[in-house]
Amino acid sequence: MLNRRSLTQAALAAAALALAGTAQAQWKPNKPINLIVPWAAGGSTDQVTRVTAAELEKVLGQKIVVVNQPGASGSIGSKNAWEAPRDGYTWVAGAAQDLGVYQTLGMVNAGIRDWHLFLNVANIAVVGVNPGTPWQNMQQLLDAMKTRSDIKVATAGVTSSGHNAMEAIARATGVKYRHVIYDGGNPAVVATVSGETEVVPQLAVEQAEMIRGKRIRPLATVSDRPLEIEGYGVIEPLSKTIPGFKAPPNYFGIFVPKGVPAEVIATLEKAWAEHIVNNAALKRYAANRGALFAPAAGEAAQAAVFPAVQANAWLLHAGGKTKVAPDTVGIPKP
Numbered sequence: 001m002l003n004r005r006s007l008t009q010a011a012l013a014a015a016a017l018a019l020a021g022t023a024q025a026q027w028k029p030n031k032p033i034n035l036i037v038p039w040a041a042g043g044s045t046d047q048v049t050r051v052t053a054a055e056l057e058k059v060l061g062q063k064i065v066v067v068n069q070p071g072a073s074g075s076i077g078s079k080n081a082w083e084a085p086r087d088g089y090t091w092v093a094g095a096a097q098d099l100g101v102y103q104t105l106g107m108v109n110a111g112i113r114d115w116h117l118f119l120n121v122a123n124i125a126v127v128g129v130n131p132g133t134p135w136q137n138m139q140q141l142l143d144a145m146k147t148r149s150d151i152k153v154a155t156a157g158v159t160s161s162g163h164n165a166m167e168a169i170a171r172a173t174g175v176k177y178r179h180v181i182y183d184g185g186n187p188a189v190v191a192t193v194s195g196e197t198e199v200v201p202q203l204a205v206e207q208a209e210m211i212r213g214k215r216i217r218p219l220a221t222v223s224d225r226p227l228e229i230e231g232y233g234v235i236e237p238l239s240k241t242i243p244g245f246k247a248p249p250n251y252f253g254i255f256v257p258k259g260v261p262a263e264v265i266a267t268l269e270k271a272w273a274e275h276i277v278n279n280a281a282l283k284r285y286a287a288n289r290g291a292l293f294a295p296a297a298g299e300a301a302q303a304a305v306f307p308a309v310q311a312n313a314w315l316l317h318a319g320g321k322t323k324v325a326p327d328t329v330g331i332p333k334p
Contacts, residue, residue, distance in 0.1 A: 027088065027267035032063040034084075035254065036092040038077025039156065040070045040184025044123055044203045048252055049093040051285050052120050052276070059271045070183040073157040074098050075107035082110050082257050088264035095123070096251045096301075098159045100309030101316060104331070105159065106323035110257070111330055112309050116265050117301035118272055119253035120282055122292040123203040125165035125222035126235060130192050131214060133199075138220040138241040141199070145175035154188035154197035157181045158321060159312065161250050162188060162202040165222040167315055169201070172242050192216065203250070204229060204290035222247050229290040248307040249292060272297045310334050 035053055039045045046068065053064040069077035074094055079102075081092035092099075096119070100112035127138060135141040145151055155162030162185065166177060180197050182188040185206035192200040193215045200207065200216070204227060210216040212231045221227045224239035224246045239245040256265065276282065276295045286293040296304050313326035314333055327333060 027263040029062040032065050034090045035064050035066050036077040036081050037068045038074035041068050042186035043184035044205045045094050059275050073159040075102050079108045086259040088260040091254050091256050093254050096305035097308035097312040101313045103329050104313050104322040104326050114258050116256040119251045119296040119301045121286050122249035122251045122294040124227050125161050125201050126204045127201045127219045128207050128216040129199050131217050149176035150178050152180050152197040153177045153199045154180050154191045156185045156188050165201040208289045230288050251305045269297050
């Protein structure tokens with residue numbers, strides 16, 4: 001079962017790598033750091049980023065200003081961070097699987113290895129429906145989608161976790177749906193709660209409160225493992241309905257463009273090793289929201305995120321959404 005202890009090995013590997021870099025000079029920021037969240041307030045990225053920023057402020061002794069810049073599936077804020085001066089004072093947060101495919105979509109001219117990755121949690125998508133809909137389980141929803149192509153599915157847009165999840169389901173089953181796009185995961189969930197849409201396949205962390213409040217009925221995790229949400233119980237995996245179905249975890253974190261001063265990265269690696277890998281606030285967040293506590297940095301982080309980047313890039317390419325083939329920008333076919 002997926003839980004907050006599932007990725008302990010990744011955390012330990014990240015700690016070892018980070019400690020190896022602590023010989024660098026310590027960076028002491030002398031002005032506030034801008035941390036761009038390229039999605040709407042209240043969504044999965046916004047939630048975990050604000051918890052992480054508050055913990056890092058204690059370590060760095062400087063204010064971290066979280067700025068929401070939603071738009072174009074998170075690429076606008078990410079591009080702004082990429083094009084900012086490389087002085088270490090502009091970071092971006094989000095899902096690594098999104099960051100890793102912007103280059104194939106022609107949105108940001110940078111691949112996943114052009115960024116330093118500092119991961120905090122991994123997230124799992126959940127297929128949730130408005131309680132007023134008739135579907136009590138995943139098979140019933142899939143049966144309905146096979147006869148109706150107008151079932152409204154709310155996501156945060158192309159490349160978002162919800163869209164990726166729904167495209168993976170469509171590819172595995174052949175179902176069709178009506179895609180309704182919002183500026184973030186939280187607005188997509190709210191749309192389904194209100195009845196504006198019928199289905200939302202966004203992340204568990206974005207749906208947890210509504211699931212606990214019985215305003216969203218969860219049908220399945222978009223995974224091959226069940227997920228436990230504190231205060232609700234266990235959500236069964238999609239693989240019970242679609243045998244053999246698998247989906248890699250979606251890692252979230254803070255990303256810093258390569259080219260910033262080395263002492264910035266060394267300081268962040270040290271902060272991850274000493275303060276994030278066992279951080280109580282992030283552990284509480286993960287347990288409460290149905291996320292996996294999974295801090296990692298350096299090569300451990302790159303290795304952890306690549307399966308999701310790879311799967312996402314080729315899923316988008318198969319759907320005709322990419323501008324260039326993933327293998328031309330260093331993402332071989334799985």
